[in-house]
Amino acid sequence: MRKLMKVLDGEAFDIPPIWLMRQAGRYLPEYRETRKKAGGFLDLCYNPDLAVEVTLQPIRRFGFDASILFSDILVIPHALGRNLDFREGEGPVLDPITVDEINALNTDGFLEHLKPVFETVGRLREELPTETTLIGFCGAPWTVATYMVAGRGTPDQAPARLLAHQDPSSFQKMIDILIEASTKYLIKQLKSGADCVQIFDSWAGILGGDQFQRWCVEPVSRIVSNVRKEIPDAKIIGFPKGAGVQNFGYRKMTGIDCLGLDWSVPIEQAKTLQQEGAIQGLLDPLRVIAGGKALDEGVDQIIDNLSDGPLVFNLGHGITPQAPIEHVEQL
Numbered sequence: 001m002r003k004l005m006k007v008l009d010g011e012a013f014d015i016p017p018i019w020l021m022r023q024a025g026r027y028l029p030e031y032r033e034t035r036k037k038a039g040g041f042l043d044l045c046y047n048p049d050l051a052v053e054v055t056l057q058p059i060r061r062f063g064f065d066a067s068i069l070f071s072d073i074l075v076i077p078h079a080l081g082r083n084l085d086f087r088e089g090e091g092p093v094l095d096p097i098t099v100d101e102i103n104a105l106n107t108d109g110f111l112e113h114l115k116p117v118f119e120t121v122g123r124l125r126e127e128l129p130t131e132t133t134l135i136g137f138c139g140a141p142w143t144v145a146t147y148m149v150a151g152r153g154t155p156d157q158a159p160a161r162l163l164a165h166q167d168p169s170s171f172q173k174m175i176d177i178l179i180e181a182s183t184k185y186l187i188k189q190l191k192s193g194a195d196c197v198q199i200f201d202s203w204a205g206i207l208g209g210d211q212f213q214r215w216c217v218e219p220v221s222r223i224v225s226n227v228r229k230e231i232p233d234a235k236i237i238g239f240p241k242g243a244g245v246q247n248f249g250y251r252k253m254t255g256i257d258c259l260g261l262d263w264s265v266p267i268e269q270a271k272t273l274q275q276e277g278a279i280q281g282l283l284d285p286l287r288v289i290a291g292g293k294a295l296d297e298g299v300d301q302i303i304d305n306l307s308d309g310p311l312v313f314n315l316g317h318g319i320t321p322q323a324p325i326e327h328v329e330q331l
């Protein structure tokens with residue numbers, strides 16, 4: 001069995017498996033080169049030749065233990081018929097969804113739209129070294145919904161939070177569609193060759209109390225149980241970024257196998273959370289920009305405190321475009 005998969009089953013290693021969120025990306029010259037060839041960012045996501053190439057680049061260069069499918073969480077709204085554009089220096093831009101448009105949402109034809117992604121997954125499983133774990137992914141419904149409602153990234157997700165308060169039944173309708181779409185999407189990735197999948201809830205930390213429960217925990221728990229109805233032994237990593245104290249209970253309530261932690265989680269809390277199963281993450285991505293002692297100390301803290309339990313070494317969020325390659329080599 002592949003090393004990362006053993007960790008998801010609860011095994012511990014002195015040298016844990018390592019991969020980095022956003023490991024295929026702009027800090028790599030070969031990525032920037034391929035990205036130029038593709039034209040738009042979405043053209044890169046939907047072109048299996050190029051998507052396979054950029055997924056493999058960090059594996060060739062660094063020999064990571066796992067490879068994550070190159071795509072984006074926003075291909076789901078795109079496949080559901082929402083306009084999507086990635087603009088230089090601006091990030092993703094969508095048409096903010098109206099309540100009437102929410103009520104008209106459906107999943108007809110959406111898997112068809114995502115066919116190139118499944119082809120990419122299948123080809124990756126053939127081309128990757130046997131020992132390398134292939135991770136598929138989707139965005140959690142809440143995080144995807146924040147972009148659908150605001151039409152862009154916002155500092156506090158106010159448009160989505162407000163809609164959830166003002167019109168919870170319409171908001172629920174959108175979340176329900178995203179649950180259905182994400183479930184089908186993950187099942188198809190697993191059947192196409194992904195060894196496990198990760199659910200990114202990048203904006204989980206902005207919600208608290210009943211809102212966190214209803215819009216973060218419930219939807220992820222439904223995706224996990226629906227995927228396992230079809231694939232009973234499906235292995236799933238959850239990443240409720242910024243969840244803080246709400247990390248406690250998240251694994252049990254959602255049914256995930258591995259809990260992703262950002263860099264704000266104190267190491268003692270990470271240790272407690274690890275008693276219940278595998279954890280992943282923690283290293284501040286800015287330590288990779290800083291390099292030197294800052295990087296060495298960050299790595300040591302994690303390894304010294306957590307390598308006697310099930311640990312997937314990773315950053316606490318994606319690697320930044322500013323990260324020098326020599327520092328990734330040092331890591």
Ligand code: CP3
Nearest residue numbers: 021022023024025068069070071072073091092200202318
């Ligand atoms: O290597 C990998 O991790 C796989 C590919 C991957 C991308 N996005 C590629 C990408 C994954 C797993 C994602 C997930 C994703 N996308 C998330 C969840 C994780 C997180 O970072 O919080 C979110 C919120 C998105 C939405 C998104 N995509 C934003 C906000 C942006 C713009 C910000 C930025 O970094 O530019 C993107 C664009 C994007 N997705 C890029 C990459 C490599 C950069 C675009 C480019 O190359 O021009």
